[in-house]
Amino acid sequence: MKKITSIMLTCILISLLAVPSFGVTLERDISNARIFRNINISKNALSADNIKEINVDINNKYFTNKKISLLGIINNEDSFNIQAKIDKNGIKDVKDEENNFDVLNIKLKNDTAFLILYKKDKHYMVYVTITDINNYYNEEIEYNRYWYGELLEPxxxxxxxxxxxxxxxxxxxxxxxxxxxxxxxxxxxxxxxxxxxxxxxxxxxxxxxxxxxxxxxxxxxxxxxxxxxxxxxxxxxxxxxxxxxxxxxxxxxxxxxxxxxxxxxxxxxxxxxxxxxxxxxxxxxxxxxxxxxxxxxxxxxxxxxxxxxxxxxxxxxxxxxxxxxxxxxxxxxxxxxxxxxxxxxxxxxxxxxxxxxxxxxxxxxxxxxxxxxxxxxxxxxxxxxxxxxxxx
Incomplete structure (x- = not known):
């Protein structure tokens, strides 16, 4: 009898530990993306040797009237943890906390977020589309609209x-x-x-x-x-x-x-x-x-x-x-x-x-x-x- 009771208590404890804490999303979200590998920068042109459609795993997406937080991984290769501040005047203080990517651009339009990430050491760039976001200001807001001017000579x-x-x-x-x-x-x-x-x-x-x-x-x-x-x-x-x-x-x-x-x-x-x-x-x-x-x-x-x-x-x-x-x-x-x-x-x-x-x-x-x-x-x-x- 004691043995049965012990097994039951163990099962209950395991089930309790398996319950996720409030605010943590364990279900994986898949976003569409386009990856540009072996990119070439030549005067006013940006090109790539290989372009293909991929999926990006989004482990967490968090949009409020003050903050943006995005955690994910590109093509099972490189992870990112993008943090930014947002208000009615725009998006600022943008950074990948893992220092894997340069965040070239973020654009919020309706319920969709568009990201452009640059992996310098591996010579690739990726355009990511994240849907079903909470666009608090319900208008188009963009960070670094003219990002290409930082890389190219017009x-x-x-x-x-x-x-x-x-x-x-x-x-x-x-x-x-x-x-x-x-x-x-x-x-x-x-x-x-x-x-x-x-x-x-x-x-x-x-x-x-x-x-x-x-x-x-x-x-x-x-x-x-x-x-x-x-x-x-x-x-x-x-x-x-x-x-x-x-x-x-x-x-x-x-x-x-x-x-x-x-x-x-x-x-x-x-x-x-x-x-x-x-x-x-x-x-x-x-x-x-x-x-x-x-x-x-x-x-x-x-x-x-x-x-x-x-x-x-x-x-x-x-x-x-x-x-x-x-x-x-x-x-x-x-x-x-x-x-x-x-x-x-x-x-x-x-x-x-x-x-x-x-x-x-x-x-x-x-x-x-x-x-x-x-x-x-x-x-x-x-x-x-x-x-x-x-x-x-």
Missing amino acids: KISEKDITLLSPKSSGTKTKTKEKTYTYEYSIYGDKIYERLKMNFIYIYPKSKDGNEIDFNIKMKVKEKFTEIEYYDGRYSKEDGCSLFVPGGTLHLATDEGEMVVKTETIKNCTLKGKGLNFKYSWCYNIPKTIFNITSSYDEDKETNDDKYMYDGYGDKKATQVSVTLNPYKYHLEKDGHYFGVVAGVGSADGYSSTGNKKIKTKWDFYVQSISGSGANHSSHKKYSYSLYYDVKL
Whole structure:
């Protein structure tokens, strides 16, 4: 009898030990994935010698309004323990606690999570799709959207067109549009990040010898990304990684003309600290035509958005530049702009009637938020001359 009782107690104890504790999922979850083996990184292209569909074992998936936790194993080879913080602004502090993978990207869309993991020492990458998650914010949230820019050097191109501008009484408006494109190839998918910039010029048709204002603006018209997938699908998404950090507008006057003042206008993202603007100039006798220069006689850094060029004696400001601090001001969103209102006048004793022009040149960089250095930065210049009539 004692022996039977002992066996019964042993069985009960074993059964109790077999009951899982609250919150632990013992049943294995299988997710679909695509593995890219022997990957090759060449300039703007990412390719692989072998691509195949596999299953990924997900041992635990945990999504709340504050945390993401994913434990699993890739193709019975390498395990991961991905931990991250999440809020309404995005996903951050992402790490594989086992240090097996670089987590290149996490994207939550509806009830599905998409992961891109990179195993450097074994030269493979894997795209993982995890379904039936709890997307607390019920919207698309992404970590490191432009991850490919950290690995590749983009192919950079530009295209320009002249836009028709509305006619306005007594004034002229000219708009030039340039599209800057960063192109990548990711396992056969073509990615085109595009930044459309408008260069806008508003100025009077003529002046009577007194000062007139030229409104010269560089503006982000649109940022978007186009994707041509290897299987023929196409998508266009708002936004891209490209932005413009600061910029310099150069001005040069015609015979008998001079720059009297400049005023800076802007709508942009404020980044770091430091002085806002740098004004540079050359004082000359304005009896000849002057060209754009990059070598100035004098300059001043200040926070004042207006600057007066007084000159001395017969010498006036014939060559001028205005620089917006690239570490402080960024054009990052649709509608952002840098602009300068330049007051141009006629110098006593040197002016003459007739058709005149003021020469302008924007000097700026197009950069990507992903990566750093020359591979993700392109120095751009845009020159244009504005013609007007002087009537004394």
